[in-house]
Amino acid sequence: MARLGAWKWVGKWSRLLPALLLLVAVLIDISTPRTVSASALYAAAILSAAPLLSLRGTVLTGVIALLVDWLLFRRFGYRWSAIAFSELIMVATVTVIAVFLNRVLYHRKMQLESVRDIAAAVQRAVLPRPPDRIGPLCFAARYEAAQADARIGGDLYVVVDTPFGVRCVIGDVRGKGMGAVRAVAVGIGTFHEAARHEPTLTGLLERLEQAVVLEAQQSGILTEFEGFVTGVLVEFPPRGNEVRLVNRGHPAPLLILGDTVRYVEPSRRSPPLGLGALDHSPACVDTMAFPDGATLLLYTDGLTEARNETGIFYDPTGVCTEHRHAGPDALLDALVADHCRHAGGRRADDMALLTITRVPNNS
Structure with a gap:
């Protein structure tokens, strides 16, 4: 610095x-x-x-x-x-x-x-800013590309209001360059369309899996195991204060609730999207309480894999604990600033951040 x-x-x-x-x-x-x-x-x-x-x-x-x-x-x-x-x-x-x-x-x-x-303009078209609020849910997002002059890379996030509730996804495409950007565009387009028509998260997951495999084949990937996307699918049902998650090989989200900050680990590990051939078991959907005041932080590994000069990885829990009562935008601003200090201004990978906070309906 x-x-x-x-x-x-x-x-x-x-x-x-x-x-x-x-x-x-x-x-x-x-x-x-x-x-x-x-x-x-x-x-x-x-x-x-x-x-x-x-x-x-x-x-x-x-x-x-x-x-x-x-x-x-x-x-x-x-x-x-x-x-x-x-x-x-x-x-x-x-x-x-x-x-x-x-x-x-x-x-x-x-x-x-x-x-x-x-x-x-491409970023606004491919990776638009999520709405500030849908019902009791408030959103904030940040995207930091690894290349200083780039505006978009291989990370993605989407927020969609559907008849089945508010659905979100955050993902990280394997690879770099225009191939990764093309895969991001395909993933976002598929999610937008399928999220509004698939009644279950497992059905939505299958659609995304098919899209990732097809994109890898059309891109000339030599083997089916070279093109994949890690991601977390999140669903907030229209009724009830709960959240459902499906984690496909992605870093565990952080749940900020009251005075506690904890990682939401999946109950069963699953391979990334595009590697479904490695695991034929049904998708694992985890459900947990998400009451008023709770915040869920979704992020890509560009956040936690950043190292300082001594080689120590970045841990976002400290900032989340200090700013647990801040709004979504304030929390992300603090995270980006602290991440930059930790890494000495260096960024080796793209970083996408998405926070969802539930507020009382009368707020």
Whole structure:
């Protein structure tokens, strides 16, 4: 974190670098003998302006460097000498090059911003923000991609209001890149459609299993065991204060209830989606109480597999205990901040977080 803070400080003041280099060049030229020249610093000041300043700032830096260099030559009696002429030509040439580089960098920056805007639009389309509230249930979600410039990766979450209750899923697609993003889109689309028509969680699970296997086959996966998705399906029935869960090889959710924070481990381990051929036993649906004030935290392994500098994995229970009475958004903000501190700002895997809190109907 200290290193990140130092780089932020450097970035904040980096625009002063061209002026600082010009000032140092002038001081060297004034305080040293006539045979000593700071021409390299004039060139460095102009070239540093290209990525740090605007077109106007780059041109202005070059003009100032040219003018200052010419005035110093006059001061030392080199007004029209070959030495003065060649150095001034060099400064002017570097200015032209800096202007060219400034324009190239500007257009690449515009292209990058366009790509980021497209990525943001894709994220909103593929991974939309869940509703803030459905009946007595309040929701909050966060998505942190492993790549700094990416907006979406191989993790997913969905919240759907159905005739059978509110249904949610959080999942982690094996693999990286566009193949994982495509699998995310398939999984989300299947869940949206099947959640509204399958009356049971086991039926919904079968539909998701079929979709994952089909996507792996169409993607050219060599064996059926190379493409899979870990996930947790959650259902809140329309009546009663309970929650039903099916865990398919995913990290156990956290239940925050009163003064306790505990992991909700499945009563029976099951393989991830896409590996159903390894286990022919019926799906295990766990049911537990979910009264007013309870919060369920669903997350992907990008949260708990982050290590600090000593190799210790991140444990979210501490923050959940400290913020157990906070709202869903406040809890996730605290988790993301604490996770960043623990990992030193490094992120090796995508991280998706989804919290569900039950509040009284009159709240």
